[in-house]
Amino acid sequence: MILTPTMTGIASPEPLQHAFKVKSAPHAGRGGSRPVFLEPEQWQQWWQQPSQATERALYIHIPFCRKRCTFCNFFENGTNPERISRYIKNLTEQLKIAADTPLAQSRPFNTVYVGGGTPTDISSDEVKQLGEAIQRFPLIDDAEVTLEGRLNGFDDDKWHNATANSFNRFSFGVQSFDTQVRQAAGRFDDKDFLLNRLQQLSQHPSGSIVIDLIFGLPGQTMDIWQQDLQAVIDSGVHGVDLYQLIGLSGTRIENAREKGKVLGTAASEFQADSQMRANMYASGANYFETQNWQRLSSCHWRCAPRERSVYNSLAKSGIEILPFGAGAGGSIHGHGCMNGRDLKKWHLAHDETLSLSNPLVRTAPIQVPGMLMSPNPSASLDAIFKRGLDSGELNLALLTKEMVVHLTPLFVEWQKNGLAILSQNALKLTLAGRFWNVNMQTGLFQYLAENPLNGELNGSEIQQPQGITS
Template identity: 75%
Template sequence: MQFTPTMTGINSPDPLQHAFKVKSAPHAGRSNSRPLTLDSQQWQQWWQQPSQATQRALYIHLPFCRKRCSFCNFFENGTNPEKVSRYVDTLVEQLRIAADTPLGNSRAFDTVYVGGGTPTDMQADEIFRLGEAIQRFKLVDDVEITLEGRLNGFDDDKWQAANQSGFNRFSFGVQSFDTDVRIAAGRFDDKTVLLNRLAELSQHPSASVVIDLIFGLPGQTMDVWQQDLQAVIDTGVHGVDLYQLIGLSGSRMDHAKGKGKVIAPANSQYQADSQTRANMYAIGANHFEAHNWQRLSSCHWRRDARERSIYNTLAKSGIEILPFGAGAGGSIHGHGCMNGRDLKQWHQAHNSTPDTVQTVPAQVPQMIMPPNPSAALDAVIKRGLDTGLLDTRLLPAKLAKHLTPLFEQWQHNGLTDFSSPLLSLTLAGRFWNVNLQTGLFEFLAANPLKQDLAA
């Protein structure tokens, strides 16, 4: 049986800091699939075919930002009111069409996520119209509908428009509360403005308000990080995600690094190394759990049951996600889909649709992947590792046995506690959980299990 350090990690006195050389990208999965070509007739057939999924989501993408953050490589289009309005007009019409198709209306949706970009850069009336378009779909009674964005510019009119049109969860990218760190990272607003606005919004009787923090930003010392963590508690928000800064290729930070420069606050050129970032994660996890916040995943905690994080939970379980908008990703009838990011091409696809009555959404430039025959199984693995507890009884018995030597290696290296049938990730394992997912799929590729043994 073949093992590599990228599968198992390494044995170290401090696995939190040293189990792997570098933390993997945000997601893991199998590789070697090749994109498919879908003609217009097949596209039409997709939308005329009812869904067979038991759980579903909508993902709607707004590819506009007023400013490019230093750590981000996803910036696509500057926020221009006329361009945003044109985009929203088209998007709302496509949602209206999709809601009336057999695929769109055959089964109710459990959750909806409006992401970006910066969706809160829409005007209040545009947010309201988008919310109304979402309501045309069949939705479960307790549906979660998330609007992502930033606090800057998200005024009371937008807040009211969102609430009145059905949005009940709001995810704001704070990244850090420290004013100097924020300015260097390209963020708007100072700490006081953020604290006051979050405290105000969090008083809503039913909506869930969650925020993202990034650890490892330039100038973010351990003291600053601990202040960030306490600020989360003080604001009254209902949930928080902790993400490690990852050096994304193409970001402003990456370009500066290539020139031997650092984008950092003027008063601090401090940059946490990988070991310090691991400690920052541990301090964050311990901080929230000491305040009786519940951990829903390796990076997400909630203050109370109001915050459900349904979209993020189900998306990791391989559910059907219908994608709308330039740059949106999802899955249709088991096929992974990623819409092209080019806004001009996206509009051209809609403008080239015949003038006759449109019965299905326009086919936009996109990459389509063949169904993963192991999708259901992979979802069990990924979801288990992401939450920190994998019940191996949910796996085919012979696969669980096949994976046992890998699980034992993880335990030996301080990443898990394996007491069959339960595989529980340690704090170090939760920090490295994407590496573990990637390593497991690498293990299966190097040590394939015969199909007849997988049952």
């Protein structure tokens, strides 16, 4: 049996601060898939086959931002009205084609997420166009439809067109309410504007307003962080995500750090280390839970039932997610999909395909450049692990007895190291475990790779849709 500190963490009097050295990635996963190539005819056949998924989502990507934030490493395209107009025109055309296919119509969708980028940078009329295109898909009666973005530029016209055209959840990247910290991070607007606007939008009778906060931003001291937490309550929003700043390569913060600099505020160059970020997480978790907010995941809390976080929850369960737009990711017929980010190539594929006289091009959305992967042979099992650990409690009844026995040595080490409490029916993460849950997921997948259990699914047991070759 191979057990390493990257799997188990280390013993420490303060596991919240020291169980692992640092959070190294936003998400965890394991391999097992391989690239798959589809001929255009196979792509057409794919969209004529009904879905076998029990739960489904749409993900629609808007790859434009007016400004690159200092913590962001995936800025793609500057906001330009003409570029956005062309993109929305082509995107909605692809959505309309896709909505009429047997694949799309075969089963209803539980949730839709419009992400980016900054989707709220599109015009009010384009918000309406996008909402109308989404409504062509079969949605369950209480489908959650999220529009992501920022408050700056999201005026009343956009708000009214959004709520009138199927959008019922709005996720705004606030990151910090502190005006100086926001300016240092490259954000628009000051604290007063944010509070006033959020208070206005949160009064809607049914829409869910959710915000993101980041802890560990340059210049963000513990005092400022605690003021951010209080501002969440004052804003009246229905849900909040608390995300840890991660030192990803390519960000302005990381580039400055490599040069020995800190992109702090005029008042402070304070930069929280991993231990301080752990304390910030604990402060946030304890604060909201003492305010009777319900924790839906290790990083998400709500104060009202209208906030359901359906997309974020189901996406961790390995559901089918049809992706649309340059840079969109998802899965179709069990195959992972990632559309290429190059906007010129995306438009070129769209224009060249629709210029063809072949009527078949109207029976499936455009096959744009990107990557398609074979089904993950352990997708169902991995979804149990991801969803359970992310929620803070892994239900052992969802696993086979053999798998529980196989994983018990790892679970025991997590318990010894203050990360979890193991009982007969469940593995419940401690506060420290919830903070380090991504490291724990990564460690679990590493454990299974180093200590394989006989009987795990292999690729030959996955039934591929007709017309798919790998």
